[in-house]
Amino acid sequence: LTATAGLTLLVSLLVYAPATGWTRPASLVAAAAGFVSLVLFAVVERRATDPLMPVRLFRHRGLVLATAMAALFSATFSSLPYFLTLYFQAVRGYDAFVTGLCFLVPAVVVAAGTQAGPPAVARFGARRLLVGGLAAGAVGALALVPAVAADGSYLSLLPGIVLVSLGQGSAWTALWIAAASGVAPGDQGIASGIASTSLQVGGAVGLALLVAAASGIGQQSSASDLLDGIRTALFAMAGALALGAVAALATRRATAP
Incomplete structure (x- = not known):
């Protein structure tokens, strides 16, 4: 969920921000939420006993x-x-x-x-x-x-x-x-x-x-x-x-x- 949310928000930002503006509230929220979601994904994977994407x-x-x-x-x-x-x-x-x-x-x-x-x-x-x-x-x-x-x-x-x-x-x-x-x-x-x-x-x-x-x-x-x-x-x-x-x-x- 965290990986999918982060990547979806990132792609949405890249698709819409060039036309609507990088500093608009929607763009800033998408960027922040996407970044946080991907950081959460990394944290979850490092702590999981059976990770989806093993760091090793x-x-x-x-x-x-x-x-x-x-x-x-x-x-x-x-x-x-x-x-x-x-x-x-x-x-x-x-x-x-x-x-x-x-x-x-x-x-x-x-x-x-x-x-x-x-x-x-x-x-x-x-x-x-x-x-x-x-x-x-x-x-x-x-x-x-x-x-x-x-x-x-x-x-x-x-x-x-x-x-x-x-x-x-x-x-x-x-x-x-x-x-x-x-x-x-x-x-x-x-x-x-x-x-x-x-x-x-x-x-x-x-x-x-x-x-x-x-x-x-x-x-x-x-x-x-x-x-x-x-x-x-x-x-x-x-x-x-x-x-x-x-x-x-x-x-x-x-x-x-």
């Missing part, structure tokens, strides 16, 4: 890295379809059916990346694959920036879409291997649950932050404002993925193969 598991570097990378993965890769949908429908004027067709290519490439993941892990290792996937996603997001234009074509988007999708599929496989590495068999379910929760929270918080950063996005926005906002979000995604790749590269492997 965070001694495993691999799990800590995977938890952070899961949040980053969802905040970036999983947020991209939102901004591409805005571009396809609000800027290019595509209907829902054509917009759906535009997502066939990334879906196929992501699936191919996940299938190629296990052999790649066996050859290069999970950490290298994770670094490579995040780096490919960063380059792909940057490649999308100039392609997102009022008169741009779908073909001009394909190089960036393919790179992002390959990175997403590759990083997905390495992410879950990293979460399980070095964790005792009896703790595998808890470790997976922690990484899964981080994935869901990262998606909610990440999208809220990206929408807040892309201040030109709104119900009454013009096509020019939308394009500026989408490009800002793409730059933010690329930067976050690049930082994630550097962090993963700098983190030593927690356990031997």
Whole structure:
């Protein structure tokens, strides 16, 4: 209850405060209540005899890295379809059916990346694959920036879409291997649950932050404002993925193969 309340209040704050104001009473109450709820969650977990999220598991570097990378993965890769949908429908004027067709290519490439993941892990290792996937996603997001234009074509988007999708599929496989590495068999379910929760929270918080950063996005926005906002979000995604790749590269492997 305390974790759910804290995270819900945090996401609500990030969604509504940029439009309504950070210093309004509702924003301040949400921030304070969310912070208190998350502190209570930490206190409860430290004192519980059978905690939902044992603190001892965070001694495993691999799990800590995977938890952070899961949040980053969802905040970036999983947020991209939102901004591409805005571009396809609000800027290019595509209907829902054509917009759906535009997502066939990334879906196929992501699936191919996940299938190629296990052999790649066996050859290069999970950490290298994770670094490579995040780096490919960063380059792909940057490649999308100039392609997102009022008169741009779908073909001009394909190089960036393919790179992002390959990175997403590759990083997905390495992410879950990293979460399980070095964790005792009896703790595998808890470790997976922690990484899964981080994935869901990262998606909610990440999208809220990206929408807040892309201040030109709104119900009454013009096509020019939308394009500026989408490009800002793409730059933010690329930067976050690049930082994630550097962090993963700098983190030593927690356990031997």
